[in-house]
Every structure is written in structure tokens, then in C-alpha cells.
Amino acid sequence: MAYDEDEAEGVWIYCEQEKGDIHPVSYELLNKGRELADDLDTDLTALFLTPDGENTQKFISRGADRVYLLEDDRFNYPDEYPFKENIVRLVEENKPEIFLIGATHFGRSLAPRIAAALETGLTADCTGLKIDEGEFVQIRPAFTGNILAHISTDRCPKMSTVRYKEFEESEKDTNRDGDIIEKEPIDHSGGEVTILDEMKEEEVNIQEAEIVVSAGRGLKDSQDFELIEELCSAVDGKVGSSRPLVDEGWISRNHQVGYSGKRVKPNLYIACGISGAPQHLAGMKDSEIVVAINTEPSAPIFDHADYGIVGDLYEVVPDLVKQLKEE
Numbered sequence: 001m002a003y004d005e006d007e008a009e010g011v012w013i014y015c016e017q018e019k020g021d022i023h024p025v026s027y028e029l030l031n032k033g034r035e036l037a038d039d040l041d042t043d044l045t046a047l048f049l050t051p052d053g054e055n056t057q058k059f060i061s062r063g064a065d066r067v068y069l070l071e072d073d074r075f076n077y078p079d080e081y082p083f084k085e086n087i088v089r090l091v092e093e094n095k096p097e098i099f100l101i102g103a104t105h106f107g108r109s110l111a112p113r114i115a116a117a118l119e120t121g122l123t124a125d126c127t128g129l130k131i132d133e134g135e136f137v138q139i140r141p142a143f144t145g146n147i148l149a150h151i152s153t154d155r156c157p158k159m160s161t162v163r164y165k166e167f168e169e170s171e172k173d174t175n176r177d178g179d180i181i182e183k184e185p186i187d188h189s190g191g192e193v194t195i196l197d198e199m200k201e202e203e204v205n206i207q208e209a210e211i212v213v214s215a216g217r218g219l220k221d222s223q224d225f226e227l228i229e230e231l232c233s234a235v236d237g238k239v240g241s242s243r244p245l246v247d248e249g250w251i252s253r254n255h256q257v258g259y260s261g262k263r264v265k266p267n268l269y270i271a272c273g274i275s276g277a278p279q280h281l282a283g284m285k286d287s288e289i290v291v292a293i294n295t296e297p298s299a300p301i302f303d304h305a306d307y308g309i310v311g312d313l314y315e316v317v318p319d320l321v322k323q324l325k326e327e
Contacts, residue, residue, distance in 0.1 A: 001092070002120040008097035008156040011037040012045045014087065014110075015059055015067075016102050019076055020052040024169065025102035027062055029162060031170035032129055033100055034063035039131035040097070047090065049083055049185075051076040060178035062170040067178065072185040078106045079193040084113045085186050091118060096157050098136055100129070103161035111161050122159045123151050125259075127166055127282075141259055146278055165207055165263040204238070204254040211237030211268045212287075214257055215245060216280070218273015218294065218313050222250035227317050228272060234324040240264065242280050258283040272313045276301030293317070 013033045015026035030046065037044040046064040048056055053069045060067060068090055074082045091099065091114070101111045103125050115122040127148070128139030135152050138160050142149040206212055213232045215225065225239065232239050240257040241250075257264055259282040269287035274280060276292075276299055284290070285304060292305035293316050302308045309316050 002118055002155040002157075003095055005097065005154060005156055008095050010043050010045055010094070010096045011040070011098045012047060012091070012096040012100070012157070013064070014099070014101045014107070015046050015048045016104060016107060017048070017050050017075075018078070018106075020050060020055070022055055022058065023102060023104060023164075025104060025107075025162070025164040026059070027169035028164070028167040029100050029102060030059065030063045032162070032167045033098075034170060036098060036129060036131055036136070037065075040134075042097070045094075045096065047087060049075045049086060053182075056180050058172075060180070061172050061174050061176050063173075063176070065178050067180045069180055069182045070185045071182070074185070077193070077195055078109075079195075080106075080110050080113055081193065082185070083110055084117060086183075087114055088117045089186060090183065091157055099157040099159045101159070101161050103163045107161055111159060115159050118157065118159075120155045120157055120159060121153050122161070123153075124161045126160045126162050129160060129162070141278075141282060163263050165265055204252070206238045206240050206255060206257065206264055207262050209238035209264065210266050211235050211270075212240045212257070212264050212266045212284070213237050213270040213272065214240030214242065214274060214284070215272045215313075216242040216274030217244055219245060219250075220314075222248070224314075225251060227314070230321050231270065231272075231317050231324075234321050235268070235270075237266075237268070237270075240269075240284075242274050242277075256283075271301050271305070272317060274301055275299045276304060 011033045013029045016023040033044045043065040046059040046067045049070045051073050053071045056069050101107045123138040126138050126140045130137050136158050138151045215228045241255045246256045258280040263283050265286045267288045269284050270291045272293045290305045291307045292301040293309045293313050297310050
């Protein structure tokens with residue numbers, strides 16, 4: 001159940017893993033969590049539910065004051081039920097003020113279940129978190145990114161999900177001290193998911209790419225992604241896309257850049273036929289260098305580009321590929 005602020009203390013982070021491998025968003029949350037905890041003059045606690053606790057010390061070296069470690073083979077699979085049951089128990093016992101979870105596929109499914117069980121609120125997909133005059137403020141885009149909403153709540157825990165690549169990872173300090181507290185997982189039966197088989201789809205990770213080449217409405221046909229792939233091959237990059245082409249079924253959602261897709265921070269981002277809608281800009285605005293190719297000189301993308309080419313991508317991209325191959 002939710003509780004009042006005067007009962008609550010501390011900042012908590014859920015550290016996500018898949019079959020023992022820690023998701024990098026955990027280190028980003030530790031960085032922001034450490035900042036929030038320092039501003040509130042309180043402790044930072046990490047929750048680690050895993051089939052193997054070998055890597056637990058990493059959270060201490062990355063900024064946590066303590067880690068609650070729960071080891072169980074059930075945590076080897078993304079089944080929300082055992083995660084939710086155990087996390088809710090720990091929250092009710094310890095009453096943190098703030099609780100942060102990564103907005104990964106699993107985190108987005110797990111967080112609302114925890115919030116519902118605790119009868120508290122949840123602010124999803126935050127792009128900023130801060131302490132303002134002692135109050136926790138959650139910042140997220142609203143109205144397709146045209147405004148930033150600042151949200152404060154008085155029911156605890158104050159829960160937020162944060163997208164991957166939103167913050168920098170915390171620095172590693174192997175000399176840091178902290179407590180690792182082992183907890184016995186709840187032995188619940190019922191509600192668990194039985195894994196019948198595992199099937200892997202095409203692995204696309206544009207969030208880790210150093211170069212991303214994206215296409216937008218300027219592309220006339222799904223087959224024309226071959227142009228984008230040729231440019232990607234020439235610069236050793238990954239293919240990205242704006243939302244409309246994904247909605248049309250021309251390319252999988254794994255390639256989508258934007259507020260409702262992936263957040264990327266490459267060294268080079270090439271936008272081909274992308275106008276620059278706020279929804280898309282939210283996903284690539286932190287790129288080191290942006291090159292825009294568009295037939296419309298007044299396209300908003302040019303306001304965010306380091307280099308702009310006013311022209312038809314069907315003429316510009318082949319020329320770029322040709323020059324790159326010649327070099």
C-alpha cells in the first residue's frame with residue numbers, strides 16, 4: 001500500500017538483468033539516483049533480483065550505498081510475477097520515498113504492476129528528474145513532445161520509469177564501501193509463466209551504434225530502404241527510421257527513432273527525407289553530428305542539423321555512396 005512522505009526515506013533503483021547480464025540502464029539510473037539521494041541527503045539502494053549474484057558488488061562501486069540481493073532461478077526469465085511479488089514486499093517493509101525503474105521492454109511491463117499493487121502513481125518515460133526545494137520533480141514530454149510536463153506527487157513511493165540512454169552511466173569507484181543484504185525470495189506458486197520456447201527475432205541495436213542513417217516520409221517505397229542500407233554499408237552504420245514508415249510496416253519497430261521508439265546518441269546521425277517532427281527529434285537530438293537531407297529548405301530538421309543538404313534523397317544518397325566508395 002502507498003504511504004505518506006513523512007514515513008518515507010531513501011532513493012531506490014531496480015537494477016535489471018537478463019539471465020545474469022546487467023542491463024546498462026541500471027548504471028544510468030544509479031548515476032541519477034546518486035544525484036537525487038545526495039540532494040535529499042539520504043541513501044541510495046539498489047534492488048537486484050537475479051539467478052546469479054556474482055556481479056552484485058558492481059552496484060556498490062557505481063554509487064549504491066546498499067544492495068538488496070535476491071537469488072532465485074525464477075529470475076532467469078522475464079516473468080513479471082515473481083519480480084513484482086518480491087519487490088512489493090521489500091518496498092512495503094522499507095518504505096522508500098523514490099523508486100526508479102528503467103523503461104525497457106521488461107521495465108515498462110513490471111513498473112505498472114508494482115505501482116498498482118502499492119496503490120501509488122507512476123510517471124512513465126521520464127527525460128528528467130530533479131529535486132526542487134526538497135520536492136521530487138519528474139519531467140516528461142507531453143503532447144508529442146511539444147511541451148515538457150513537470151510532475152510532483154505526494155503518495156509514496158514516487159515511481160518513475162526512465163528511458164535507456166537518457167542519462168550518463170555512473171563512474172566506477174572500486175574503493176567505495178556499501179552493504180550487500182541478501183534476502184530470501186518469496187516462495188509463491190501460482191501466477192508464474194511457463195516458458196515453452198525461446199525465439200529470437202532479428203537483433204537490431206541502434207542505440208549502441210556510432211553512426212545511424214534514418215529514413216522518413218521522403219522515402220517513396222519500402223523497397224527503397226535499399227538506398228539507405230547502401231549508405232549505411234558505406235559508413236558502417238545502422239538503419240534507423242521515423243515512425244510513419246514503421247506504422248506502414250515498411251521496417252520493424254526496432255529501427256524506430258523517436259519519443260515512441262529508440263533514443264540514440266551516435267557520433268553521426270544522417271536524416272534522409274525526415275522533416276524533423278518533435279516526436280522524432282526527441283530520439284536523436286543528442287547526436288554528436290547531424291546531417292540532414294531534405295527537399296524542403298524550411299524543414300525543422302535543418303534547425304537541428306550541423307550540416308544540411310537541400311535536395312532529393314534519391315539523387316543525394318547515391319552520390320554520397322559513390323563518393324564514399326571512391327575514397
